[in-house]
Amino acid sequence: MPHWRTQKASGKRIGSKLIELVEKLIKKEGHSKVTLDSTLTALKFYTSKGYIKTGDKIHDRGKVSLPCITMSKYF
Known part of the structure; x- marks a missing residue:
């Protein structure tokens, strides 16, 4: 299991509950x-929630570069 998830x-x-709440507020x-x-x-998580890929991005934090996917969802 990834370190950012716990068994509990x-x-x-x-x-899912957090993204649903944020979308409701938006x-x-x-x-x-x-x-x-x-x-x-x-x-995979965001795709399952109806988000579509709209671009690619690299978040550069000095010595660390994090490849990301820009995604959008229309209501």
């Missing part, structure tokens, strides 16, 4: 689109 939290849909504010940068490991 696994399978509780915490990530819709309530009147927005019709949300855009985010996904890590490669989270790509």
